[in-house]
Amino acid sequence: MKYISTRGQSPALSFSQILLGGLAPDGGLYLPESYPQFTDADLTAMRGLSYADLAFAILSRFVDDIPAADLKAIIDKTYRADVYGFTRKGQNAADITPTLKLEDNLYLLSLSNGPTLAFKDMAMQLLGNLFEYVLTKEGKTTNILGATSGDTGSAAEYAMRGKKGIRVFMLSPHKKMSRFQTAQMFSLQDENIYNIAVNGVFDDCQDMVKAVSNDAAFKAQYKIGAVNSINWGRIVAQVVYYFKGYFAVTENNAQKVNFSVPSGNFGNVCAGHIARMMGLPIDKLIVATNENDVLDEFFKTGVYSPRGSAKTYHTSSPSMDISKASNFERFVFDLVGRDSDKTRALWSKVDSGNSFDLNADGYYAKIADYGFVSGSSNHENRLQTIRETQAKYDVVIDTHTADGLKVALEYFDQKTPMLVLETALAAKFEDSIVEALGHAPERPAALNGIEALPQKFTVMDADSAAIKQFIVEKTS
Numbered sequence: 001m002k003y004i005s006t007r008g009q010s011p012a013l014s015f016s017q018i019l020l021g022g023l024a025p026d027g028g029l030y031l032p033e034s035y036p037q038f039t040d041a042d043l044t045a046m047r048g049l050s051y052a053d054l055a056f057a058i059l060s061r062f063v064d065d066i067p068a069a070d071l072k073a074i075i076d077k078t079y080r081a082d083v084y085g086f087t088r089k090g091q092n093a094a095d096i097t098p099t100l101k102l103e104d105n106l107y108l109l110s111l112s113n114g115p116t117l118a119f120k121d122m123a124m125q126l127l128g129n130l131f132e133y134v135l136t137k138e139g140k141t142t143n144i145l146g147a148t149s150g151d152t153g154s155a156a157e158y159a160m161r162g163k164k165g166i167r168v169f170m171l172s173p174h175k176k177m178s179r180f181q182t183a184q185m186f187s188l189q190d191e192n193i194y195n196i197a198v199n200g201v202f203d204d205c206q207d208m209v210k211a212v213s214n215d216a217a218f219k220a221q222y223k224i225g226a227v228n229s230i231n232w233g234r235i236v237a238q239v240v241y242y243f244k245g246y247f248a249v250t251e252n253n254a255q256k257v258n259f260s261v262p263s264g265n266f267g268n269v270c271a272g273h274i275a276r277m278m279g280l281p282i283d284k285l286i287v288a289t290n291e292n293d294v295l296d297e298f299f300k301t302g303v304y305s306p307r308g309s310a311k312t313y314h315t316s317s318p319s320m321d322i323s324k325a326s327n328f329e330r331f332v333f334d335l336v337g338r339d340s341d342k343t344r345a346l347w348s349k350v351d352s353g354n355s356f357d358l359n360a361d362g363y364y365a366k367i368a369d370y371g372f373v374s375g376s377s378n379h380e381n382r383l384q385t386i387r388e389t390q391a392k393y394d395v396v397i398d399t400h401t402a403d404g405l406k407v408a409l410e411y412f413d414q415k416t417p418m419l420v421l422e423t424a425l426a427a428k429f430e431d432s433i434v435e436a437l438g439h440a441p442e443r444p445a446a447l448n449g450i451e452a453l454p455q456k457f458t459v460m461d462a463d464s465a466a467i468k469q470f471i472v473e474k475t476s
């Protein structure tokens, strides 16, 4: 299996070759040259597999340059009940992504039972083990540099802590994350984890990362790596739980299901698209956005009009506060018939700050063939959904999941099983839950008092020279 760039001007590479990188050299995103296909008989054979065995059945179709036994061992080490153990009452941790039935044909698919209580653990934990394996084998090291406003940074740190050959330098805006998120990250005492609190906002952190990455000589000398949302390893790992969720709520492969996905960078729902392309019987893929509704606008009109960071709203589902969806190019590449010239032309508009319209070429009319529909949610909808879910089902959901459920209900027909992806636990976004319900959400007992643990972090001005100097010191 080779991987090609959506923009068609980079050489095809193997899985291990693209694993540690980000964008393709031509600025595109990597995708497999074709999607592996599962037949009806394959699906029947996969029903009932454990999460780890299912992950191997799927990932082994995408990875052909890691020996099967090694890949199996990496997967078995990743998807363990004790790693994804923050289950709700009645859920079995061994399912890794258990479902929770709200009413007939309406389910949550719990993706946030991992160490940082957000779905990013699903892929990031695998990435940590894959990185360590590939680096060790090649005798290499990497220094991961990232910027976070919360979920990504903590998931990356918990996945990479203590890993051989890997250091993590994670920038976050000083005093701007929730107390819980700050404590999750800053209480890590591992030697290979460096938390850097930047005097500024999230965009300042991201600018520092960009400035370092744009310095090709520094990047090469200090082996700067990334684990951002365009990483193919993260996308492919997320394909697995669509299969797991499908098998959990159906009895045979003639049944179709709908998934509702709280979306920001389009990484999660892109994995659903790939599962569908591989033959998983998905009817609808519902893209749920918050007030930052560029994707909803696209699916409703065929016009993609990214807004730029100055026009990004700060909302109470902050992990979806994105106005340019970095993985969206992967879907559009498929939509335009994998025409890389067309994709390159569309993104030359996006990269120069403009929009594009897919109505004229007839591509927008094809969206229905891919099952995509969409909707958006706002602060009031979110609080209302949290309240109603508590009242009706005695279940407390987080703000992102609330966006997903709100939009799911707009498409729920009572007959087709609907799975709402639960992308974080409420404990992570305590203030909004207090606002909605008047009391704090339950927190997994193991995380009680996390705010009181000693914290390890360095405060720094928003200056790319300062972070470079810091990396030089820590790596010499």
Ligand SMILES: *Cc1c(COP(=O)(O)O)cnc(C)c1O
Pocket (backbone or CB within 6 Å): 118, 119, 120, 151, 152, 229, 262, 263, 264, 265, 266, 267, 268, 269, 319, 320, 400, 423, 424
């Ligand atoms: C990252 C995140 C999202 C958005 O996922 P994308 O893959 O960027 O679309 C939604 N909810 C939560 C809680 C997240 O952390």
